[in-house]
Structure formats: structure tokens, C-alpha cells
Amino acid sequence: MELREKSALNIAFAFAFISTLAVSLVAGGAALGARERALLFWLIMFFSAMSGLSHAFVREEERGTALFLRLSSPPAAVLSAKLLFNLLFFLALQAVIAPLFVFFMEGGVASPAGFAFSALAGGAALASSATVLSAIAAKSGARGSLFTVISFPVMLPVLITAAGATADCIETPGTLAGSETVFLLAFSGAMIAVSYLVFEYIWIDE
Amino acid sequence: MKHIARLTHIAMPAAVVMAFLFAPAVDVHGETGRLLFFHVPLAWIAALAFAVAGALSIVHLADRSGRWAHLDAKARHSAAIGLAATVLATATGSVWAKMSWGSYWNWDPRETSIIILMLVYIAYFSLDSALAGRGNRGRVASAYLIIAMAAMPFFIFIFPRLFGSLHPRSGSLETDAVTRITLLVSIAAHTLLYLYVFSLKNRVFALEHVTE
Numbered sequence: 001m002e003l004r005e006k007s008a009l010n011i012a013f014a015f016a017f018i019s020t021l022a023v024s025l026v027a028g029g030a031a032l033g034a035r036e037r038a039l040l041f042w043l044i045m046f047f048s049a050m051s052g053l054s055h056a057f058v059r060e061e062e063r064g065t066a067l068f069l070r071l072s073s074p075p076a077a078v079l080s081a082k083l084l085f086n087l088l089f090f091l092a093l094q095a096v097i098a099p100l101f102v103f104f105m106e107g108g109v110a111s112p113a114g115f116a117f118s119a120l121a122g123g124a125a126l127a128s129s130a131t132v133l134s135a136i137a138a139k140s141g142a143r144g145s146l147f148t149v150i151s152f153p154v155m156l157p158v159l160i161t162a163a164g165a166t167a168d169c170i171e172t173p174g175t176l177a178g179s180e181t182v183f184l185l186a187f188s189g190a191m192i193a194v195s196y197l198v199f200e201y202i203w204i205d206e
Numbered sequence: 207m208k209h210i211a212r213l214t215h216i217a218m219p220a221a222v223v224m225a226f227l228f229a230p231a232v233d234v235h236g237e238t239g240r241l242l243f244f245h246v247p248l249a250w251i252a253a254l255a256f257a258v259a260g261a262l263s264i265v266h267l268a269d270r271s272g273r274w275a276h277l278d279a280k281a282r283h284s285a286a287i288g289l290a291a292t293v294l295a296t297a298t299g300s301v302w303a304k305m306s307w308g309s310y311w312n313w314d315p316r317e318t319s320i321i322i323l324m325l326v327y328i329a330y331f332s333l334d335s336a337l338a339g340r341g342n343r344g345r346v347a348s349a350y351l352i353i354a355m356a357a358m359p360f361f362i363f364i365f366p367r368l369f370g371s372l373h374p375r376s377g378s379l380e381t382d383a384v385t386r387i388t389l390l391v392s393i394a395a396h397t398l399l400y401l402y403v404f405s406l407k408n409r410v411f412a413l414e415h416v417t418e
Contacts (some may be wrong), residue, residue, distance in 0.1 A: 046400055120333060139346045140336040145284060149332045153325035156360050157318070161368065179368055187360050194356040198349040201267050 009052065009089075014049035016097050020029075024104035032105070034171035038163045041101050042122065046159055048097065052089050053130035054147040056082045057138035066138075075200040083131045083192065114169035115116040121184035122162030128188045129154050132195035135202050158187060207405050214402040217395035221247075221388075227386040238305055240299050243388055247396035248295035252323060253362070255288025255400060259357035263348035276411065279346030282334060282353060283407040287400055289327040296320050315366035322361050326354045 023040050032040070060066040069078050077154055102109055111114045130151060137147035165180035225243035261282040266277035299320065300310040311317065333350055338342040 129353075129357070133350075136333065136350050136353075137345055139340075139342060140333060146332065146336055150329040153322050153329050154354065154357050157322060157323070157357075157365055160318070161365070164368075182402075183360065183368060185363055187357070188357050190360070191353070194353055198267065198352050201345045202349045 011050060012052040012089075012093070013096055015051055016044065016093050017100065019044050020097050020100045020104065024101070027105065034167040035163070037105055038167035040086065040105075041097070041119075041166060042159050042163045044097055044101070045093065045119075045123070046126070046155070048093055049090055049126060049130070050148070050151075052093075053086055053127065054134050054137065054151075056086055056131055058134060058147075062137045070204065075203045076196060079131070079135075079195060079199045082135075082171060083128065083195070084132045086127040087124060088128040092153055094119050094123055107161045109131045109170050110173040111169040114174075115166060118162065118165035118169050118181050118184075121181045121188070122158065122165065124188040125162070125191070125203070126155055127157070128191040128195065132191070132199060132202070135199065158184065161187075164185040184193060207409070210398060210402050210405060212301060214254070214395070214398040217391070217398050221392040221395035224282050224388045224391055226233065229385050230382070231328070236391070237302070241302055243360045243392045244303055245295060247393045248291045248298060249320065250393055251291040251400045252288050252295050252320070254397065255291060256327075256355070256358065256403075259284040259288065260351050261349040263355075266344060266348045267352070276415070278348055280404075280408055280412055281348060283406055283411065285330055285351070286407070287403055291400075292320060292324045292327060296324060303346075317416075319365060320360050322385035323358065330354065358369070380413055 001082070023044060027040070032153050057066070060069060073081075098116070102112075102115075133151045133154065134147060136150060140146050161183050163177060165184065167179055221243070225240050229240070229243065231237050231239060262281040262284065265274060266281065269277065296317075299317065303312055303314070303317065304310045307314075312315045330347065330350060334343065334347045337346055
């Protein structure tokens, strides 16, 4: 479904590109601190990703292909495919946003490898939690707005932690994986494990 | 049910009387420091109600034979009490923060944790109301509670240690024996109150179900 609906992907990437440019333009070359730059980076990532991640299962329900998926594939296979797509989608978004962000924002990054690693860990945490939450949102009536409501409490601490990890990498040379990055990876693992445990109950109607 | 009701009717007035008349005023905060005897038990009830709701949700999903009826509704009842306790714990905590740190809200990791717990409860009830009338209401809402329950230890236990917290940890406050006894009585009384209200809500639900 995602590969057939290319317009949604194009819009997500265009949104990421435009929002990065807009933030850089509004910042206007101001000497922002590491914390502020990390915060802006994750806000761009979050809002760019939300437009794509939230639709993982909603489109299947809207187009009526969810029933076909239920009949043709086991729940674990459906979840694995959606999770993989969301992880790759987030990776592609980061590949667009991170270089643009570093290029346009003043100050540079002290630890580029750590910056990339923290971005990957934060992206994995957001994508893994968003996948199962979008399945829940797809099962309710008020889909678009409800996804924001149910995902925000789960994702907000991830955003705060990811911004902290990224800020460390922006200002401290040689930073690779601090305790915040470990938190994000552990969170991703827990979310993926719980997703596999509960997905069948969300996906299959009695 | 009757025993819980009787014990609650004795324990809650005792806890209130002990908090205001028996325990001494806290050294630094004076009379306002008596909030401690309500803030800590309310935060405990908020966490307990969430754990009970999560545990009931797990059993609801695992119970394929339908042996345990209406566990999803019972989880909802526990979450409702938890939401009320979370609001009250946040309110009493912000007054305590004003006394200790000079402002009502400081974005301390402990404050962030309780506000996230409140958001989880609000999100759960939003989802539950969106699913009203659907056959999968209990299953989907239970699944959300389990996901939130898996995420909460990260926020409650790891998050404050990651960023450092001004909030006193358990055992870090220097208190005398009378204060500690009063606090324990208050926690026990609030736990009984939670059990009483929880069983009352379940009973009302069962009666409504029978009359329908």
C-alpha cells in the first residue's frame, strides 16, 4: 500500500525539506546553543515523520485492503512489514533532514558519528512505537486526531531524551553513545516486543 | 466489600486527624508541609491504579475462554480512579514545588513523569470513548494500556535518573518516627479508599449490566 501511495511519501519528504528550510530561515543564522539546535532538529523530525507514520494502518482500513491482509498474511508478518517500512521511512527522512540541518544551521556538530547514532536511536524509538499505535488508531472512528492524542504521551519522553542525546553530540567531541542513546535503544526493544505480543488482539476482529 | 468499607470508614478519618493533629509540622515548610501526607499516598494510588488496570488488561486479552467477565470494564474503572489521583497528586505536588523550589512547575523529571501518566490516562479514555459501541472496544483499549504500561517504567524509574531530579527520593527525607507512622497510615488509608471505590464502581457496573 505504501509503495502504491507514492504521493503520501513525496508529501512527507517535501514537508521535511520545507520545514528544515523554514526553521533555518527563521533562525536567520542566530548563534543557537546545542540544546536549542537539538530541539529544533527533533521537532522537524517529529512533525515530518508523523504525517507518514500515522498512516501505516489507517490507509489499509480506508482502502478496504485490511481485510485482504488479515486473510492472506499472519498478524506477525503484517506487523513486521509495517515496522520495517516505518523504520526505513524514518531512516530516509533522516537522510534528507540531517545533512540539510547541519548545512543550514550555524555552529556545526562536534561528534558527527554520535549525532547520526543518536538520530538513528531516536528514530527507531519513534518508529517502533508509532507502528503499533497507528494500528490502534486505525481501529477507532476518529483516526487522524486520535493518533496524535494516543501517541503523544508515549513519544514525548522519547523526544526529550533524543534531544538530550543529540545536544551532547552537537557540543561534545567524541560522544558516541551515552546513557540517553541506550535508553532509546532499550525503549525501541521494549516497544517492538510488546507490539508483537498485543498486535494480534488489535488486528484480528472477533 | 463490607470489610473494606468498614476499614475505609475508620482509616481515612484517622489518617486525616493524624496528618493535621498528631504529626508535627515539617521543619522547613511549616503547616503547608502536611501536604506530604496526601501527596505521597495520591501518587502511590495513581501508580497502583495504573498497574491494576494494566494487569486486568493483560488477563482480559489472555483469557480466550471468557472465564473472567468484564475485565476491560474493571480496568476502565481502575484507570478512572487513577486519573483522579493523578490530577490531585499533580496539584498537591505543584504546591509543594512552589514551597521548595519557588515556582509551581519546574519541568523536573518527576513532574514530567506524573504529567505523562496523566496524558496516558487521558489518551486511554479518549481511545475508549472513540471505540464505544464497537465489538473490539475492550481488546483495543486493553492493548493500549499494556503498551503504555510497558513504556511507563522507562519514564518513572529511568527518566528521572537520566536527567537528575530535585524531587526527594523515598527514604531521602529526614523524618521523625511520628511523621513516618502518619505517612504509612495515610498510604494504607488511601489504598483502602482506592479498593473501596474500585469495588463500588464494579458493583454499580454489575448491577447496570443485570438490569440491561
